[in-house]
Amino acid sequence: MADxxxxxxNLDAFSQAINAIQALRSSVTRVFDSLKDxxxxxxxxxxxxxxxxxxxxxxxxAVNRDVNELERLSTLVGRPSxxxxxxxxxxxxxxxxxxxxxxxxxLLQAYKWSNKLQFHAGLASSLLNQQSLKRSANQMGASxxxxxxxxxxxxxxxxxxxxxxxxxxGRMFPExxxxxxRPNGTSAVLLVTLGKVLKAIVVMRSLFIDRTIVxxxxxxxxxxxxxxxxxxxxxxxxxxxVTDHATTALLHYQLPQMPDVVVxxxxxxxxxxxxxxxxxxQRCGKFLQExxxxxxxxxxxxxxxxxxxxx
Amino acid sequence: MSRCRDGIRTVLxxxxxxxxxxxxxxxxxxxxxxxxxxxxxxxxxxxxxxxxMLHRQLEQxxxxxxxxxxVDCETYHTTGxxxxxxxxxxYVMHNSEAPLSCTxxxxxxxxxxxxxxxDVLMVKLKSHFQNAxxxxxxxxxxxxxxxxxxxxxxxxxxxxxxRGISVEVEYCACVVPGDCWNLIKEFxxxxxxxxxxxxxxxxxxxxxxxxxxxxxxxxMTQYLELFGKVRKQQVLQGASVx
Numbered sequence: 036m037a038d039x040x041x042x043x044x045n046l047d048a049f050s051q052a053i054n055a056i057q058a059l060r061s062s063v064t065r066v067f068d069s070l071k072d073x074x075x076x077x078x079x080x081x082x083x084x085x086x087x088x089x090x091x092x093x094x095x096x097a098v099n100r101d102v103n104e105l106e107r108l109s110t111l112v113g114r115p116s117x118x119x120x121x122x123x124x125x126x127x128x129x130x131x132x133x134x135x136x137x138x139x140x141x142l143l144q145a146y147k148w149s150n151k152l153q154f155h156a157g158l159a160s161s162l163l164n165q166q167s168l169k170r171s172a173n174q175m176g177a178s179x180x181x182x183x184x185x186x187x188x189x190x191x192x193x194x195x196x197x198x199x200x201x202x203x204x205g206r207m208f209p210e211x212x213x214x215x216x217r218p219n220g221t222s223a224v225l226l227v228t229l230g231k232v233l234k235a236i237v238v239m240r241s242l243f244i245d246r247t248i249v250x251x252x253x254x255x256x257x258x259x260x261x262x263x264x265x266x267x268x269x270x271x272x273x274x275x276x277v278t279d280h281a282t283t284a285l286l287h288y289q290l291p292q293m294p295d296v297v298v299x300x301x302x303x304x305x306x307x308x309x310x311x312x313x314x315x316x317q318r319c320g321k322f323l324q325e326x327x328x329x330x331x332x333x334x335x336x337x338x339x340x341x342x343x344x345x346x
Numbered sequence: 347m348s349r350c351r352d353g354i355r356t357v358l359x360x361x362x363x364x365x366x367x368x369x370x371x372x373x374x375x376x377x378x379x380x381x382x383x384x385x386x387x388x389x390x391x392x393x394x395x396x397x398x399m400l401h402r403q404l405e406q407x408x409x410x411x412x413x414x415x416x417v418d419c420e421t422y423h424t425t426g427x428x429x430x431x432x433x434x435x436x437y438v439m440h441n442s443e444a445p446l447s448c449t450x451x452x453x454x455x456x457x458x459x460x461x462x463x464x465d466v467l468m469v470k471l472k473s474h475f476q477n478a479x480x481x482x483x484x485x486x487x488x489x490x491x492x493x494x495x496x497x498x499x500x501x502x503x504x505x506x507x508x509r510g511i512s513v514e515v516e517y518c519a520c521v522v523p524g525d526c527w528n529l530i531k532e533f534x535x536x537x538x539x540x541x542x543x544x545x546x547x548x549x550x551x552x553x554x555x556x557x558x559x560x561x562x563x564x565x566m567t568q569y570l571e572l573f574g575k576v577r578k579q580q581v582l583q584g585a586s587v588x
Contacts, residue, residue, distance in 0.1 A: 270518075272493050326408075
């Protein structure tokens with residue numbers, strides 16, 4: 036900032052220096068003009084040569100004088116600062132009409148924001164690399180909670196590929212039957228029947244799980260008109276709770292680069308409900324709490340807990 | 347055919363306030379796991395006092411009262427069989443959960459679920475099955491809901507005198523008795539205390555084992571067993587009085 040102020044104070048020196056440059060240019064031009072014109076037509080050769088040499092010397096002395104003058108002035112002007120953080124854009128602050136063109140303050144603001152953005156992006160990328168299988172991380176607070184934008188390229192997987200992935204997963208778990216429907220266009224809807232415990236409807240968008248709803252084994256999954264009922268919730272509180280937990284699991288398992296891994300992890304997690312009514316809570320050791328069996332399954336260990344016992 | 351029946355059923359269901367479970371596909375008659383047991387009358391207290399105490403305990407637990415229920419059972423003797431064969435018993439039972447149906451259980455033999463006008467048919471079959479008039483047993487009482495549990499607390503009456511208490515606990519979310527028996531046991535323990543029943547024999551004696559879905563006949567069989575016990579008690583009491 037101090038440099039800018041100095042430059043502002045030496046504006047006179049600037050104009051003098053500019054004049055000196057012009058003088059230097061014209062004197063240099065004169066040198067070459069006289070060289071170009073050659074010797075003037077005088078009586079004798081001797082006089083001619085003398086006259087030419089003295090004119091050339093005069094011209095060169097004028098150039099020398101102008102160069103000296105410019106050098107003197109340039110020390111007065113001083114060097115433009117290169118250590119300013121905004122480099123030459125810092126000179127924008129010299130604009131005397133701040134109100135009309137507040138460029139400099141806007142520039143500073145933009146600079147601050149871009150710095151911040153870079154910092155946060157760095158943090159976010161390191162966090163996301165650590166927890167690549169999750170869609171959210173409870174412990175990380177608000178910044179990591181936002182769901183990363185899904186790459187559009189993975190949204191247009193061919194239906195054949197989706198069928199393959201699903202049938203492979205179906206073969207992995209013998210106690211789970213997966214039926215695949217495509218009621219509207221290419222998006223698949225899976226009807227997962229888990230033993231004689233529950234039925235889950237999983238609505239897919241390409242290979243991303245969009246929504247899931249869990250109902251009892253003996254509840255209807257088809258609506259009155261024979262279509263798969265993907266909206267109405269279960270009549271039983273235990274399955275309403277399981278539906279909530281399954282939605283949490285959808286947000287938890289996330290890996291945009293490998294969507295098939297996500298579907299497989301989700302199905303592995305869902306399979307742990309095969310013993311929904313048979314396993315006591317791993318913390319309190321009881322079957323019931325407020326009339327409900329342990330409905331929560333840990334995402335990593337798949338252990339059963341009551342909703343209130345899991346913390 | 348089935349759709350048409352469903353339509354009529356739906357109308358009747360609304361008129362008679364049939365529980366929702368019989369709304370769709372009533373003829374499939376899938377039901378949930380339920381356990382029927384007899385609660386001993388507390389010493390020095392009457393049947394009614396014991397029932398009131400159980401009501402209080404259920405309400406303390408947070409159960410909501412949801413209407414009432416009844417289950418009844420009529421006994422028929424076979425008549426006019428070939429000589430030398432002992433006469434067999436046929437039980438015809440009704441349950442308020444399925445008010446349009448009735449269950450007929452032949453002693454030690456097959457059972458069937460039929461429409462309500464099976465009773466009329468029995469009148470027509472008078473020459474083969476005779477109604478044992480004094481043997482009508484029924485259980486009436488309140489119906490409670492607690493989360494996915496349905497509790498029916500009834501007073502068993504025979505010839506209009508109270509003989510015992512029945513408790514039916516149904517876990518509606520599960521269809522496989524072997525899966526959720528521990529769960530039901532824990533729930534019964536929470537309001538009946540230590541006298542928890544064993545796994546009902548209907549489930550244990552099934553050929554396919556514990557892991558087949560329960561059905562409505564299982565419930566009725568359990569009630570029949572309970573009514574049989576109550577009848578025997580009466581006989582014993584009668585004998586001891588003599």
